[in-house]
Amino acid sequence: MVVAIEWVRNPRPHIRLIDQTVLPGAVQYLEITTVTDLVAAIQSLAVRGAPALGAAGALGVVVAMNQGEQEGWDEAELQRNVDLVRDARPTAVNLAWGVNEVRHAIPEGADRVLELAQRVVDEDGAANRELSRLGADWILDATGREQVRVVTHCNTGALATTAWGTAYGIIHELHERGRLGLVYADETRPLLQGSRLTSWELTQDGIDHVIQADGAAASTILRGLVDVAIIGADRITANGDTANKVGSVTLALACERAGIPFVVAAPYSTVDAGTATGEDIHIEERAALEVLELGGVRTAPATARAFNPAFDVTPHDLISAIVTEQGVVVPARSGGGALFADLVNQ
Ligand code: MRU
Numbered sequence: 001m002v003v004a005i006e007w008v009r010n011p012r013p014h015i016r017l018i019d020q021t022v023l024p025g026a027v028q029y030l031e032i033t034t035v036t037d038l039v040a041a042i043q044s045l046a047v048r049g050a051p052a053l054g055a056a057g058a059l060g061v062v063v064a065m066n067q068g069e070q071e072g073w074d075e076a077e078l079q080r081n082v083d084l085v086r087d088a089r090p091t092a093v094n095l096a097w098g099v100n101e102v103r104h105a106i107p108e109g110a111d112r113v114l115e116l117a118q119r120v121v122d123e124d125g126a127a128n129r130e131l132s133r134l135g136a137d138w139i140l141d142a143t144g145r146e147q148v149r150v151v152t153h154c155n156t157g158a159l160a161t162t163a164w165g166t167a168y169g170i171i172h173e174l175h176e177r178g179r180l181g182l183v184y185a186d187e188t189r190p191l192l193q194g195s196r197l198t199s200w201e202l203t204q205d206g207i208d209h210v211i212q213a214d215g216a217a218a219s220t221i222l223r224g225l226v227d228v229a230i231i232g233a234d235r236i237t238a239n240g241d242t243a244n245k246v247g248s249v250t251l252a253l254a255c256e257r258a259g260i261p262f263v264v265a266a267p268y269s270t271v272d273a274g275t276a277t278g279e280d281i282h283i284e285e286r287a288a289l290e291v292l293e294l295g296g297v298r299t300a301p302a303t304a305r306a307f308n309p310a311f312d313v314t315p316h317d318l319i320s321a322i323v324t325e326q327g328v329v330v331p332a333r334s335g336g337g338a339l340f341a342d343l344v345n346q
């Protein structure tokens with residue numbers, strides 16, 4: 001399985017990232033030793049996906065401490081640089097969460113911060129394994145299908161996490177149980193995380209799939225070609241509203257109409273219980289050229305402008321189940337109330 005992000009000690013301490021901007025054409029790695037390079041890697045999506053961003057945040061504090069040590073930063077400068085990592089992208093709560101999991105230990109030294117950051121990395125992998133088992137159980141029960149046909153959006157596999165994946169992890173788990181039918185992977189405009197990354201991972205795992213244009217997804221669902229939609233999450237608010245890659249809500253609306261489950265899968269680190277509803281989520285808007293160009297070639301008229309939100313919010317009442325390693329919650333049953341206060345396995 002590919003490792004998207006890890007800490008390497010020798011010959012010099014650094015974060016090793018697989019550069020997701022050049023996949024699947026090339027498998028290249030970045031060695032990150034400065035805050036500037038880490039922020040650039042996060043913003044260019046060389047490292048991406050909410051749980052991988054959590055790891056980048058936690059390990060990024062170690063990078064800042066090492067750089068600060070070499071360059072003689074005072075405490076204020078170190079904290080400013082840690083803030084730069086935390087704020088590199090706004091929507092996935094995991095990034096700030098990862099930073100906050102370790103920054104309180106800065107006075108205890110870089111070794112202690114690295115130990116805590118490594119825990120963030122390891123616990124994410126374990127969480128993904130567990131939520132994948134729970135999600136597969138829930139979906140097999142809910143659909144009653146021998147072979148479950150799935151539609152998914154964006155990339156939620158090992159590349160987007162520290163190991164195994166979330167929505168992708170459930171798909172992988174169904175595959176290992178011999179219970180997976182055809183997977184429809186949305187190409188995921190404008191940066192093609194589905195066709196570039198998810199298809200690459202599915203191919204490596206020997207999972208039968210087709211790539212479809214995002215615009216095909218609702219019709220695929222309404223035509224009865226899939227039994228469930230499974231997506232990841234960048235932020236899940238207290239009432240279950242869920243931010244994920246733009247285009248996700250289209251699947252949710254179609255699933256409701258078709259009467260099939262729409263499932264959100266994420267480690268509990270993606271739950272932002274301090275934010276009440278999806279209306280309070282800061283949705284990242286990215287560069288216009290991502291929409292106006294294809295592969296660096298202008299496809300839109302020279303004067304055309306673009307609207308490029310990177311995420312959308314699916315209201316909780318369109319979500320059939322939210323799967324974390326701590327259990328499965330059914331937002332519709334909570335009436336929008338304190339969804340995660342009383343987490344129970346369904
Ligand atoms: O802009 P990206 O590629 O970071 O967006 C990623 C997604 O929206 C994923 O679905 C989400 O982070 C979950 S990854 C397990």
